[in-house]
Amino acid sequence: MIIQAMAFYLFATVTVASAVMVISVRNPVHSVLFLILTFFNAAGLFVLLGAEFLAMILVIVYVGAVAVLFLFVVMMLDIDFVELRQGFLNYLPVGGAIGFILVLELILVLGASSVIQVPEGMAASPAPPLGEVTNTEALGRILYTDYVYLFQTAGLVLLVAMIGAIVLTLRAREGVRRQNISDQVARTPALGMELKDVKPGQGL
């Protein structure tokens, strides 16, 4: 039990600390690296909760794809982050006020947390006890059966994203030499060569 508590405090502290570092360090590359550290520690917290599937997704999707994408953007695009931060102080009062109000409202909501008692058998898909089924397996059981409709729809959403990316960016460029294998194979000596009868002493 004590080890679990220690692990929790370790992960939680590092998560919060590195999250602060993400927005406070000057170098954007360091900022993204701290973001990755935050994700790893949040994944650790999920494992402690027994949600190992979420932990894996967090590492694979967020660290493996999203954060690396951020890193690419930061390194490839010449964005002047110092200039971007210039407006920060101007917007701070308004943004801070809105954030403060939202936090206050959320505290009010949580303070009055009158969770309606869900009648028996009402819950969407009750989680099976951890000891019997791992939550990856439990998710797998309903994802492709009860939620097959939503799973397929998610596929369609991704298809639209793919079509959109191609439609909006792909351009047929002029003057690009492409290999046409059938043309190459169909080439005959008559097409490739020209015989010239060169008279002696005259040249071409």
Place this chain on the structure above:
Amino acid sequence: MTPDAFVPPNLLPALPEILMACGAMALLMLGVYRSHAPARVVTQGALFVLMAAAALVLLQGGARVETFSGGFVSDAFSRFAKILILLGSGVTLIMSQGYLRREHMDRFEFPVLVLLATLGMMMMVSAGDLISLYMGLELQSLALYVLAAFKRDSQRATEAGLKYFVLGALASGILLYGASLIYGFTGTVNFVKLAAIFGDDHAQPGLGLIFGLVFLTAGLAFKISAVPFHMWTPDVYEGAPTPVTALLASAPKVAAMALFVRVMSQPLLGMVGEWQQIVVFISIASMVLGAVAAIGQKNIKRLMAFSSIGHMGFALVGLAAGTEEGVQGVLIYLAIYVAMNFGVFGCILAMRNKGGQMEAINDLAGLGRSNPMMALALALLMFSLAGIPPLAGFFAKFYVFLAAVHAGLYVLAVIGVLASVIGAYYYLRIIKIMYFDEPAEATNWPMSPPLRLIVAGSSLFSLFFFIYPMPLVTGAATAAAVLFK
């Protein structure tokens, strides 16, 4: 726990959607692998798929059917909305042909994206739980973002697409947050179960639930572009290619409004006291802003954007009533609004000279002499949009205001009528410009035969609706009845 034996879901209720999905993918393949004139063939294919889906929707009979563990619902309400949506998408696809060819935008992805957006809309109106609501909404929105930016060489279109995307993503986030709060406080996402929880008199709706409800409403209000979530509408309508604007103003509005009505009157009917005040407010704000802000507009697409904001406000009057009669009014309103929009956008698409598409309202000057038929049709549609009896637009307003009065919302009805009087000013101004202003240059806008047919059909519908309104009224009544059983 042993896994239960898997029972395959009943696919029959979702047959039109499955057809649309498979059709869109097949047409995508066809477009990719066909080298000669793919856009033409794919467009014809897309129209065929839309018609086949409409036929399947019409064939589905009677009662309410649920499938996919309650995530998908097919009932009279969803069928009514689906027919409207399919009609809206089909007509805009036909209208867009000439424009796309002229502007060199006739790529085969356009009809495929329209099909996928339509599929998303059909999923929205058939949503049986909060997750399928969100998935349908995202499929629709994502396809529409791409369509808005489809003219990628135009700075305005790209800006419109990006603006729409960023604000739309924010609205989706807000909606999702609201949905997650509702799920968190009730433990279910299913509409029927939510209705049971909210309908229970002993269960006092907690602060958290109201919080979730407000966020959910805000997200939905964005999608129907109701004030105060309307900021994106004028810019997107103006910047997007005109056929896309015509699409944005018809089918997605129907889908989002139908979704709004379903969410408010099925799972959340028990909280009518909580949401009624929100809906009354956004309804009044939309009507007033739509009427006042449109007066100063010079661009006709921008004007139609404010007009659509105003019209959504009027439709919300019916929802605010929170009764079966009110929902019937909303459905009639949507059908008439979509029908009138076809004609107006048909005329806007016909406005062009050698330099390209014309969008200024002043370009219409002198149309009464140079093209009397088109001017007459547009004048009829403008009178109808303003709500002047005995045209269709009057009856649309009549049904929603009647429902509001019966529900005791007198203030709302009075403000609505006043807003409609103010709004009449800018519709009538267009008629004045067409008939009494001197033309700046010769206007001779030839219309392609399909466009002419659509404009004529739309204006004749507005003119003669009062003679035989029964099919629409009874259809809307049966559709509204299923929500209040």
